[in-house]
Amino acid sequence: QVQLVESGGRLVQAGGSLRLSCAASGRFFNIYVVSWFRQAPGKEREFVARVDRSGFTTDYGDSMKGRFTISRDNAKTTVDLEINSLTPEDAAVYYCAATTYGGRHYRVPGNYDYWGLGTQVTVSS
Numbered sequence: 001q002v003q004l005v006e007s008g009g010r011l012v013q014a015g016g017s018l019r020l021s022c023a024a025s026g027r028f029f030n031i032y033v034v035s036w037f038r039q040a041p042g043k044e045r046e047f048v049a050r051v052d053r054s055g056f057t058t059d060y061g062d063s064m065k066g067r068f069t070i071s072r073d074n075a076k077t078t079v080d081l082e083i084n085s086l087t088p089e090d091a092a093v094y095y096c097a098a099t100t101y102g103g104r105h106y107r108v109p110g111n112y113d114y115w116g117l118g119t120q121v122t123v124s125s
Contacts (some may be wrong), residue, residue: 005024021079024079037109047061048081052095053074055074067080099113
């Protein structure tokens, strides 16, 4: 079993930066991929970024490249998401997700085994 707890969400001004953290407990080293998703009110859950077990292979949603950076610290069992130049469109609940399986379509929320409860990001214009 794996437990995921997100933190770092808060109110920020447009143009600001934010660092979200996902703390994992349990069998962290069995986790193949950890990803961040986000969901705004009335919208579907959207893929933001993922990182593999090594921490070196990453992938970002098409509209996320350039402003989002995902990183994994296996020693601390955390996966962070840094967001720069925030806009009101970035406001959402951000979720951390993990799977122990390889070879999946990692941009699809249904392919994840574990989820955190989310952390709220609010952006003021």
